[in-house]
Amino acid sequence: MGGLIRRMPVTAVCFLVGCISISALPPFNGFVSEWLTFQAALQGTALQGGVLSSLIPLAAAVLALTGALAAACFVKVYGVAFLGQPRTRHARKARIPQPGILAPQIILASLCLVLGIVPTWMVGLLDRIARQLLGHGLPEATAHGWLWLTPVAPQQASYGAPLVLLGIGLACLLAYLFLHPRKQTPIRTSAAWDCGFGPLSPRMQYTSTAFSMPLRRIFRPVWSVSEGMEDTGTGRAYRLKIGDWAWLKIYLPLGALLLAAARRVTLIQGGNIRAYLAYSFFTLLFLLWVIV
């Protein structure tokens, strides 16, 4: 992978939209959901009991951690797959896919944008379901027109997604117009900075393993991470193994216990047909004795 943005520009743009959406960044759809979840968490104080009303904001903080980790993950995915230099021969020879493959990507990416820009429309649709299930809707949320999403009241919280997009676009345009020099100087291209040690090769780029290394190290107490170098005979290879805590501490011991119990039971299974006949005979005797 690597450098696919040059070979597959449309896919790259659609993938970028998807990455921004899933990382819950404005003005796309993922952010609207996250924002509404945060707003709901802030209403946690209305509940009875201090434990609940302090646990709910804490859960929201965990959601923020998840969102930020998702952003790190998708910077990594996009950076490794689409940016940089191609690492493999296949990536160097990538072709623009068929229109039939491009169309769904474009449709999904535009849906991400549309749902992010006019969330009021979607919230209005979902409101009907909430009203049917709970008998209570969110009439305030869309009461101030399609521009504003106001979950409780406008002075409490409001989000104008179309205005956010407009603002970003306007600021980009102004920055471009004002800060761009009047006389267009041609852009000179040159090799990237290599510290004076000769040409850079695609293998020197950050890989996905390298990118997530600080996070792996930070979360080492939570996940069982083992990494190291390994001799493969012809050379040395990097080996990384990440174990799942739940799998290692819950499922594996439980499975081992079950297997050990099963092994004990196999003692009576000798495979000898006479022994099995004896088992059935004695069982029959036992049952007759119990019943009669």
Next chain:
Amino acid sequence: MTGWLLAIIQTLLFVLAAPLMTGWVKWLKCRLQNRKGPAPWQPYRDLAKLFRKEVVLAETASPVFRVAPYVVFSVTALAGSVVPLLTVGLPTSAIADVIVLIGFFALARFFLALAGMDVGTAFGGMGSSREMTISSLAEPAMLLAVFTLAMTVASTNLSTMIAHLATEPLQLYPSFIFAALAMALVAVAETGRVPIDNPATHLELTMTHEAMILEYSSRHLALMEWAAMMKLFLYGVLLANLFIPWGVGLTFTPAAIGWGLLAISAKLFFLGIILAVTETSLAKMRLFRVPQYLSLAFILSLIGLLSHVILEQ
């Protein structure tokens, strides 16, 4: 209409005044280290110089690399238009609340990190990796601190929050002290100051922000640098106006706005001094000690939240 006009003026002021804060901190730091230091308006000269220079683009750079500076700059400027600088109640503050503001920071950071990955050198990737790691730990602490404030005033709208705190009779909220400390720690981490990252360094293996923008030149570099200055200014204004809200204009009269300008200048003047003193007296931290630093911020904001729930409800 006055509101929109004022909002535009405030945003312009925000964008134009941001380099002064950076210059002020730099000048002060130099003085504290017994150096003469460039004048506080040096960042303006630097930016002007960069805008006149010729762009040199790496051969392996993709369009993302050229789009990113504009996105980072305009998203940060938009974030600036949302935060009350001189006066509250501007129409722009309704567009985005404080949670959207955190989202703006995350969006700018996303593009910054992508730009770092784009050229395909080890430095860029290193910077992006570190930036995303640090920010993913800082974001929960920031959000929890913001939640503590939002729960006290029952609003996430920055304008409402500041107006509420400024008009209320002086009252000591223990939760605010913890939230302010947590937010200050997060602000230092997010704006890449000592002890997390050194803005003055070009020591290749320790840098974070500098590593991501290493391949930039000319106007692209200027936009990236300017955005970083605005981010520092923005965090300063947030800390100043949320935790010391007095002085912010509550009406649109010239007198109120004048007082607001005076108040925010004084607050940022002192915040700059605090920042310069802490930066001079601390050494940069090892990267793998940063999680401890950020977990301290998280615990402080958690204590703030709990003390709000236990003591103030």
